[in-house]
Amino acid sequence: MADLKVNVAGVEFSNPLIAASGRFGFGREYNEFYPLSVLGGISCKGITLKKRDGNPPPRIAETPSGILNAVGLQNPGVDHFIEKDLPWLKEQDTVIIANIAGNTEEDYCMMAEKFSDSDVDMIEMNISCPNVKSGGVQFGTSCATVGAITKAVRAKCKKPLIVKLSPNVANIADIALSAEAEGADALSMINTLTGMRIDINTRRPIIRNNTGGLSGPAVFPVAVRMVWQAASAVKIPIIGMGGISTWQDAVEMLIAGATALQIGTVLFSDPYAPVKICEGLSKFMDENGIKSISEISGTIKPW
Amino acid sequence: MKYDAQAFELISNKEIANGIFDWTVKNKSLSSIAQPGQFAHIAVPGKTLRRPISICDTDGENLRLVFQVKGQGTEIMSQLKEGASVDIIAPLGNGFKIEKGKKYCFIGGGIGVPPMLYAAKAACKPLVITGFRSKDFVILQDDFKSIGADLVLATDDGSTGIHGFVTDVLKERINEVDEICACGPFPMLRAVAQAAKENNKPCQVSLEERMGCGVGACLVCACKVKRANGEEEYLHVCKNGPVFNAEEVVF
Structure with a gap:
């Protein structure tokens, strides 16, 4: 029987599948389908210092093999989360990752401080949300800003720090190196690609925010390429995500250089996807005499 | 589970x-x-x-x-x-709350008519008002008749039934009922809610919004509601709705 355990920045996961931030809320809804311990971990819905209402609807549009979304970080705020949701999450026997977002560097630092004193296992710094007016992706698109905010948050963060990268950049390897140089313990990538759809009858964008973040199988090849480029540049582990829908996709993303994986959009069509992907992964490993996930990670043989 | x-x-x-x-x-x-x-x-x-x-x-x-x-x-x-x-x-989601002993009016507009059938079955001799664009889109009339509903058909163009909107019929007959349940296009729901409010009748509306997970996790199907303290916030059609108290909905 294959061992699906992985270790990211000193934190052990029972399997490499982590629910991606934004698709999974704070876990309670999917706990109605299966015990959350089937997941290696949960990256919680992005949390901000104060409660946020999010964007007006519509917040979602379907695309060929994917979706656009612009929720705009609707969340109850960090204090509410720590008090009301975290204690329950910590009982679910899975790794809990706090995904933090903010408008300013100070916001991120205060969030990191608050979560450092909480029971979360890791902190994922979201500097790649394309759907908010200030903050978010504006920190994630240049090496200088990625480096500066990573350095500032690192100084306040006592938990393992994951920096979540945007694909909306010219050179992902340089961005990854900047985060690593300033103290990131791991990277997660890719966040969504900025996209747009227009209703041809009304000539209005389908999403009220005009643009939204593209996710799902449509972005998978982009994600594989970027994980490969970043993994070739840095030594810290990478959590790969972007359109993973099947166990074959999971293997492919691991081969490209990922240590662990996040899945999101596939949950819309199949809430049981994490269970099925784990089963497929385990069978693949058994059939190929692979004893651990680390024997797959980064084994790409590029031409 | x-x-x-x-x-x-x-x-x-x-x-x-x-x-x-x-x-x-x-x-x-x-x-x-x-x-x-x-x-x-x-x-x-x-x-x-x-x-x-x-x-x-x-x-x-x-x-x-x-x-x-x-x-x-x-x-x-x-x-x-x-x-x-x-x-x-x-x-x-959360459906319509149908109480025994109350006289209900169920209003459906277009593709908002189907959920009213199952709802009407749960009530005693309800008034059912169905509205469609034209005769080509009329559905479920025999089904409503077979459950003993007092059925009214209206079309926007008058090609069959009453020539007019469901709200025209509602305003004429609102005194006959204790509570209203409605599903249909947003402007129709707004007009129904307004008529209900003017006549002090409780009203439940079923809302629609582009949806993702369907269980309340992804937060995309947002709809704005007003709380008792006057504060407005986004709830979600899939988990908090699709049926809301019309008084709470910010139309």
């Missing part, structure tokens, strides 16, 4: 009006627990998103779902053959 996604057999698929399809899905486990106003989230082959379809009726053995072809997803659904396997998460 409250939710499950399961494959069920499509036992009948009929086009009952212009672009409107009537599915019967063999589904004992879900049809026996479904409440009026709840919905089924249906996986569409080749599509990333499921399609939320309100429950039109159930007989404890089968689930009846009536939908209109609006885009590629519903087009694919309309072409599924009898015997096909359909992956469904249901029943989802």
Whole structure:
């Protein structure tokens, strides 16, 4: 029987599948389908210092093999989360990752401080949300800003720090190196690609925010390429995500250089996807005499 | 464990009006627990998103779902053959609250009519007002008659039934009823809610919004509500609704 355990920045996961931030809320809804311990971990819905209402609807549009979304970080705020949701999450026997977002560097630092004193296992710094007016992706698109905010948050963060990268950049390897140089313990990538759809009858964008973040199988090849480029540049582990829908996709993303994986959009069509992907992964490993996930990670043989 | 996604057999698929399809899905486990106003989230082959379809009726053995072809997803659904396997998460959301002893008025506009059938079955001799664009889109009239509803048909163009809107009929007959339940286009719901408020009648409305997960996790199907303290906030059609107290909805 294959061992699906992985270790990211000193934190052990029972399997490499982590629910991606934004698709999974704070876990309670999917706990109605299966015990959350089937997941290696949960990256919680992005949390901000104060409660946020999010964007007006519509917040979602379907695309060929994917979706656009612009929720705009609707969340109850960090204090509410720590008090009301975290204690329950910590009982679910899975790794809990706090995904933090903010408008300013100070916001991120205060969030990191608050979560450092909480029971979360890791902190994922979201500097790649394309759907908010200030903050978010504006920190994630240049090496200088990625480096500066990573350095500032690192100084306040006592938990393992994951920096979540945007694909909306010219050179992902340089961005990854900047985060690593300033103290990131791991990277997660890719966040969504900025996209747009227009209703041809009304000539209005389908999403009220005009643009939204593209996710799902449509972005998978982009994600594989970027994980490969970043993994070739840095030594810290990478959590790969972007359109993973099947166990074959999971293997492919691991081969490209990922240590662990996040899945999101596939949950819309199949809430049981994490269970099925784990089963497929385990069978693949058994059939190929692979004893651990680390024997797959980064084994790409590029031409 | 409250939710499950399961494959069920499509036992009948009929086009009952212009672009409107009537599915019967063999589904004992879900049809026996479904409440009026709840919905089924249906996986569409080749599509990333499921399609939320309100429950039109159930007989404890089968689930009846009536939908209109609006885009590629519903087009694919309309072409599924009898015997096909359909992956469904249901029943989802909060439905209509129907109390015994009250006289209800159920109002449906267009493709908002189907969920009113199951709701009307739960009430005693209800007034049912159905509105459609024209005679080509009229559905479910015999079904409402067979459950003993006091049925009114209205069309926007007068091609059959009363020439006018459902709200015109409601205003004339609102004194006959204790409570109103409505499903249909947003402007219709706004007008129904307004009429209910002016006449001090409680009103429940079933809302629609582009939806993702269907269970309340992804937060995309937002709708604005006003709390008792006057504060406005976004709730979600799939988990907090689809049925809301009209007083709370910010139209």
